[in-house]
Amino acid sequence: MLSARLQSVEQVFKQELESAIRKAKKYADRNRKISPDFKPGDKVWLASKYTKTTRTTKKLLEMLLGPFEVLKKISSHAYHLKLSQQWKSFPPVLHVSLLEPVKKSNIPNKHQLAQPPVLVEEQEEWEVAQVLDSKLNRGELGYLVEWKGFRKDPERSTWKPASSLTSSPDLFKDLHTLYPDKPGPNTSRV
Incomplete structure (x- = not known):
């Protein structure tokens, strides 16, 4: 009798736990984005929110840095980028949440102007x-x-x-x- 009662309580707990897991996944997936799939050679922008610079305020820093070329995919959420000499102190393998694809412009003859360099940990000085x-x-x-x-x-x-x-x-x-x-x-x- 006690054994049957314990088994039914355990069964109820398992069902409630599975239900809670399903609900949590449902609500978590509502705001979850599918991570973009970059291929070697693709150009990406790097979010500047975690970069250390010599600028007096982060407010004046460009929101996106680059563009940089993807060298290879490390995992579903990490990519190895080709960084210039200016960025040698920055890790070349970055999480996908810091990357955004460079969108092609449909305006003919429009060229992306080179961004002025940001001094990253005083690695480069401009003339x-x-x-x-x-x-x-x-x-x-x-x-x-x-x-x-x-x-x-x-x-x-x-x-x-x-x-x-x-x-x-x-x-x-x-x-x-x-x-x-x-x-x-x-x-x-x-």
């Missing part, structure tokens, strides 16, 4: 093409810099503190020779 302007911001001297490879593109020019710009001192002298009234290294910081 200054021209110094366009200078200003004092909260007592700190800053320069509007045009980068080599992005000339004549005002959206790619950026303000940088003078302390972070150590290369090309002649370009800074040229700016102050042409515009002596612009703030410079000898300007008092009041």
